Amino acid sequence: MRLAIQLAYRNLIGAGLRTWLNVIVLSFSFVVIIWLKGIMAGWDHQAKNDMTRWEIGGGQYWHQAYDPFDPMTLEDSHAPIPSALSSEIANDEAEPILMVQGTIYPKGRMQSVIIRGIRPGQTLLDVPTQSLDTLTEVIPAVIGSVMARTSRLEKGDYAVLRWRDVNGTFDAAEVLIADIFASNVPSAEAGQIYIPLEKLRSMTSLQGQATLVTFRDPEPEREAIPGWTLKTKAELTKQIDELIKTKTTAQSIFYFILLLLAMLAIFDTQVLSIFRRQKEIGTYIALGYTRQQVVGLFTVEGTMHAALAAVMATAYGLPFLLWQAKVGWTMPMDTSQFGMAIAQTLFPVYTVGLVVTTVLIITLTTAIVSYWPSRKIAKMNPTEALRGKLQ
Amino acid sequence: MKIKTIYLLAWLLTLPFANLKAQDANAILDRVDKNMSSDNRIMESSMTIHGKRSSRTVTSKSWGVGTTKAFTEYLSPASEKGTKMLKLEGQLWIYSPSTDRIIQISGHMLRQSVMGSDLSYEDMMDDRKLTDVYDARMIGEEKVGDRKTVILELKAKVSDVAYHSQKLWVDAERYVPLKQDMFARSGQLLKRTEMSDVRQVNGRWFPFTAMYRDMLKQGGGTEFKITDIRFDQQIPDYLFTKASLKK
Numbered sequence: 140m141r142l143a144i145q146l147a148y149r150n151l152i153g154a155g156l157r158t159w160l161n162v163i164v165l166s167f168s169f170v171v172i173i174w175l176k177g178i179m180a181g182w183d184h185q186a187k188n189d190m191t192r193w194e195i196g197g198g199q200y201w202h203q204a205y206d207p208f209d210p211m212t213l214e215d216s217h218a219p220i221p222s223a224l225s226s227e228i229a230n231d232e233a234e235p236i237l238m239v240q241g242t243i244y245p246k247g248r249m250q251s252v253i254i255r256g257i258r259p260g261q262t263l264l265d266v267p268t269q270s271l272d273t274l275t276e277v278i279p280a281v282i283g284s285v286m287a288r289t290s291r292l293e294k295g296d297y298a299v300l301r302w303r304d305v306n307g308t309f310d311a312a313e314v315l316i317a318d319i320f321a322s323n324v325p326s327a328e329a330g331q332i333y334i335p336l337e338k339l340r341s342m343t344s345l346q347g348q349a350t351l352v353t354f355r356d357p358e359p360e361r362e363a364i365p366g367w368t369l370k371t372k373a374e375l376t377k378q379i380d381e382l383i384k385t386k387t388t389a390q391s392i393f394y395f396i397l398l399l400l401a402m403l404a405i406f407d408t409q410v411l412s413i414f415r416r417q418k419e420i421g422t423y424i425a426l427g428y429t430r431q432q433v434v435g436l437f438t439v440e441g442t443m444h445a446a447l448a449a450v451m452a453t454a455y456g457l458p459f460l461l462w463q464a465k466v467g468w469t470m471p472m473d474t475s476q477f478g479m480a481i482a483q484t485l486f487p488v489y490t491v492g493l494v495v496t497t498v499l500i501i502t503l504t505t506a507i508v509s510y511w512p513s514r515k516i517a518k519m520n521p522t523e524a525l526r527g528k529l530q
Numbered sequence: 531m532k533i534k535t536i537y538l539l540a541w542l543l544t545l546p547f548a549n550l551k552a553q554d555a556n557a558i559l560d561r562v563d564k565n566m567s568s569d570n571r572i573m574e575s576s577m578t579i580h581g582k583r584s585s586r587t588v589t590s591k592s593w594g595v596g597t598t599k600a601f602t603e604y605l606s607p608a609s610e611k612g613t614k615m616l617k618l619e620g621q622l623w624i625y626s627p628s629t630d631r632i633i634q635i636s637g638h639m640l641r642q643s644v645m646g647s648d649l650s651y652e653d654m655m656d657d658r659k660l661t662d663v664y665d666a667r668m669i670g671e672e673k674v675g676d677r678k679t680v681i682l683e684l685k686a687k688v689s690d691v692a693y694h695s696q697k698l699w700v701d702a703e704r705y706v707p708l709k710q711d712m713f714a715r716s717g718q719l720l721k722r723t724e725m726s727d728v729r730q731v732n733g734r735w736f737p738f739t740a741m742y743r744d745m746l747k748q749g750g751g752t753e754f755k756i757t758d759i760r761f762d763q764q765i766p767d768y769l770f771t772k773a774s775l776k777k
Binding site (some may be wrong): 244307310311 | 690714744
């Protein structure tokens with residue numbers, strides 16, 4: 140085997156530019172595939188992390204009527220906070236949020252919003268609710284950057300907020316935009332306005348009530364509470380998993396095309412080698428090599444392209460991948476319009492498993508593609524081969 | 531002690547007048563209701579929605595019985611022609627000829643604007659008599675245009691009302707509102723309606739033009755003009771059925 144590797148190496152180096160062209164194409168596949176897979180892993184990590192920090196915590200209890208995709212349900216989606224969660228809320232381990240529909244009039248324009256009542260002193264979410272303690276005659280409010288952009292509101296601006304109380308009677312008051320945050324989580328920002336929980340409760344005559352309760356620790360076992368639906372973190376991030384799965388499938392087609400190009404080059408090289416090196420094949424057999432050993436020699440020679448490509452990919456790809464992990468990849472389009480938790484700049488995450496799997500898959504594919512044309516050697520007549528006659 | 535007694539006497543003396551004023555205000559409101567509501571009516575109207583950049587006009591014909599039944603058919607523009615609305619006992623259905631389907635407008639959809647105007651479906655639905663919903667108090671007199679008006683302050687006496695309070699400028703002779711301000715519970719002015727072109731029809735005074743404005747929003751408001759109105763007509767019952775929407 141050692142001899143086979145030595146022979147294969149000499150042959151490859153001897154082939155000169157042909158070998159290096161194959162190796163360059165294959166090394167490019169290595170780097171691109173690892174980078175793209177790293178981007179997807181980074182997105183998955185970032186999206187779930189951002190959702191946890193800004194919106195879902197370790198999971199949520201939803202009022203049974205609440206459906207985030209149906210604003211009509213909001214009217215009936217509130218109930219007194221269940222006593223089972225009272226101690227967690229008191230210890231800041233859970234956060235009640237009341238949601239009510241409203242309309243904001245920034246500079247005379249009209250925009251539908253969901254008013255979220257949240258405790259100013261909460262520490263569970265990264266929303267800067269401490270700004271809701273701003274002392275002002277009007278209602279202090281916090282909005283996300285997406286909402287700020289669509290409503291053209293800035294920090295320090297005033298706008299009229301209109302809502303209805305529990306009986307359906309209109310009420311309106313001025314709000315002061317006390318702070319604006321950027322979270323990468325559109326559902327926490329778009330069309331959402333955060334005001335102090337107790338203020339919203341008094342505005343709507345819904346004292347002691349909430350629409351959902353977010354808890355900090357994603358404990359696997361949580362008790363069922365009548366009238367409330369438990370939404371685990373896995374359920375709440377399911378959309379991200381599904382999207383990444385879809386994207387990964389789409390990317391696989393790109394990997395396949397990339398690998399196909401590299402493998403075509405290796406396949407052609409192997410076919411050409413066998414065609415041009417018939418005398419050499421005959422000599423090996425004449426010297427006592429079995430046909431299978433010759434097939435093995437050519438297969439190792441082809442597979443060695445992958446090994447050389449891995450070395451080359453490490454040489455130029457490693458600095459590139461490390462640089463990318465540091466500065467990230469900024470997407471050319473505005474990601475806030477995607478409706479998904481996605482940052483403008485994605486930082487790839489490379490795991491050992493990702494790198495090893497990619498190297499193994501490419502090497503194995505190269506070995507198969509190298510072996511495929513080499514099988515012809517097994518059918519060769521060694522005498523004819525020695526004479527260099529075409530078979 | 532002496533001063534307190536004087537204040538008490540003064541208050542006791544003004545009390546009957548205050549009650550009298552409240553009674554007068556409610557009587558005025560009753561007369562307004564008598565002018566504005568009818569057993570039945572057939573009306574043709576145009577609604578011009580003045581947007582920030584352009585205006586558009588929608589014409590319609592409507593039939594109404596009391597405050598619970600109404601049927602409206604849109605006549606123009608071509609995009610709205612054939613659209614029909616039926617209101618029956620607090621429920622609202624819309625038929626769209628383009629989809630040939632009837633949908634019920636309920637819940638949150640009731641708060642949406644009617645054809646992009648400053649009026650919501652809910653505004654159109656809530657046509658209870660003012661005396662059923664509000665207590666009135668006279669707070670002054672003022673001239674609106676060249677007409678002398680009394681100003682009534684209306685406070686909701688029921689809980690399920692959209693506007694907690696209103697201010698109504700009522701023509702002192704004809705008992706027709708010429709201006710109406712609608713307020714949120716906090717006192718914020720939300721909507722204003724200005725009525726004009728008051729004409730006498732079948733012995734009652736009725737404003738033929740109304741300008742609705744959402745006071746929190748930019749825009750020129752929505753102008754509602756009645757081109758023809760007839761009271762106390764024979765309206766067949768079948769008109770107020772869902773089947774008539776598709777006819």
